[in-house]
Amino acid sequence: MRSQNDTISCRHCCIKVSGLTVAYGKSLVLDGVELHIHCGEVIAIVGPNGAGKTTLLRAILGEVPYRGRMEFLQGARPRKPRIGYVPQKIQVDPDSPISVMDLVVAAISARPVWLGVSRALAAQAGDVLKRFSAEHLSACRIGDLSGGELQRVLLAIAMTKEPELLLLDEPGTGVDMQGLALFYKLVRDLRERHDISVIIVTHDLAGISPYVDRIVLLDHAIIAQGSPAEVLSNDAMIRAFGPGLWNVSSLPEISSGKGKA
């Protein structure tokens, strides 16, 4: 269906970022970032700690002030796309009484959750969770979830907005390998079904590669970009990026546990 008409896929989010610069105080976190995000594309932004990956997402979200241009080319009338956002591993109090059901319903409904969840809303929330293999978690307290489970719940919540652009910030943090593979697979399936653009910020160059169309190497500015095959096979590209990436890309194999910060 999609291939019949290019304008259908291009109705969805196309973002043109040019000269994007963000400074925290005196330090330049992002310096003249040039990035085009095509419609229905899944890209990974990879870079060392402090490279400005999360800041780039926050700039797209409108959370931090920036200089430069961010154009949303949305068919005839450009407008900011609906953005779904899955934050980096969020801090949840282990004794928080908020259940997964509460969180989903608080996000999708105006009816106050503290009055209880109606049967209709519970069913709706169940459907939302089911799409991301999380329906069995609905009665759990959010503090009791593993990293991977919480990420899936947050992804399910983000998708209820039917976003045109999905931003995932370090989905690998605190998630075991198995959970991460499931998460990436769900994201890839999403793109096939919903035709949305996805930006994944990650350390995990090797792990993310099978699931994305393009890898962007970021270190304050865009250092290099290309298809996963190009990036992984191109020594020059990785060398240009600095020795840091070598360590980073081999990290997941070494420490696959939850302790990875």
Added chain:
Amino acid sequence: MIEHWYRLIDIVLPFGWAHYTFMKNALLAVILVAPVFAVLGTMVISSRMVFFTEVLGHSALAGIAIGVLCGFSDPSWSMLGMAVFLAVLVNVIKSTTRASMDTVLGVFMAFMVALGVAILSRQGGFAKYTKYLIGDILTVTPGEIVGISVIFILVLTYWYAVGNALVLSSVNGALARSRGIRTFLVETSFTLLLAVVVMMSIRLVGILIINSLLVLPAAASRNVTRSLRAYTAVAAGISLVCGVAGLVASYFWDTATGATIVLFAVACYVVSVGGKVLAGRGSARE
């Protein structure tokens, strides 16, 4: 209106302690204030604002002092002004800097308490003001009960309208903002509401223990509940039961009512910790 209440109490509670008008007034005040405190407390804990509300309560001292300096006969307004100032200040600091709020609040509390005590203790006159430290719910007037009723309705309305936004903001600010929630507005309005409720209740409950009343029922409820609805309902229930039990007990023991209520709430908290431990053992065995 209040006559109906008096008559109702005479019928429902034909006990000696309930015979007195001041006890009838106090009972009504407790029944209105307790659930409001519990409901606000659930979010105070979820948003990690326990220390902030402690500071809020203590800043009342400076508010009273400023009221006295200005020659107000009733320092409620200067207390309220101080609380609103503090609530806005904290939200601005929180959203604009990365300073550790813990430290900022600690310094602020030290300043507020010292300023209040210094001014109020001039010429050895502090004893006059100890009533604000301990509070006195037994002298609540029908006029004040009308004010408490207004707050009761205000808080429930706010909770109905903003409850879900508060829940999402407390879980993660960026997540809430990505869903179109204006978190600064939500958080500021919540702290303002807290400031108003705390300041209006200081005279009744007392600076020293107001935070306990706010936090303990929710803290106890948190130990034994697994959903927001249960969290809110159990907190309100604990607060109500402890409020009434504390009021009646303080009558017989001739103790300060606020402190007696808090003792009951502490007992509930201890029981809830026991319940949590037992539940943990039970699920571990399964």
